Amino acid sequence: QSALTQPASVSGSPGQSITISCSGSSSDVGAYDYVSWYQQHPGRAPKLMIFNVRYRPSGVSHRFSGSKSGNTAALTISGLQAEDEADYFCSSYVLSSGTLRVFGGGTKLTVL
């Protein structure tokens, strides 16, 4: 299956809001509400930030929110902080003969 499409980079100033998009197809992002988002700092493992499009795991800041429209999902970070600077990846369940998983190419967030 093809990877999901994300912008290579986004940036914002402290306190601002940014949105990262994740584009797929009717076989993955558009099929079910099973999109998740991960934050990855250099040298660290990815950390789950959003699951099932819009739900935050325990301990994740309310500044992180998710949404979906059609075949495109989005991660919004409000009140940007320096520690938000990281790579962000989306992932989706894939409607296929087997229950597969696919990732986006990743987006580098720079806090100016």
Next chain:
Amino acid sequence: QVQLQESGPGLVKPSETLALTCNVSGVSVTSGNYYWSWIRQSPGKTLEWIGYIYNSGSTNYNPSLKSRVSVSVDTSKNQFSLRLSSVTAADTAVYYCALEEFALIPYAFDIWGQGTVVTVSS
């Protein structure tokens, strides 16, 4: 709490088989509520799902790797393993084990190991 830890050789020769193990603590690998996955990240940072095992023996693999990959469980050691055959330089990556807790957080990898670097080179 649940923790995962990968282990295995950091260097594998081309055409040989890569073999990694994920040691699990805090939960039994036989639990039916979990999907146990392997994921890798290329030097260019792209994440790629390799495959998973659940119910101690049912598996699903990435179609692009299916002919070369095998995931299995060792219940006596509470760990699961990855074997990837006929490796090439393109298989050089950081390999992560991860789990999906279906009862709480379906279709999302909520716990990851720290990752292990595997380089394919002669």
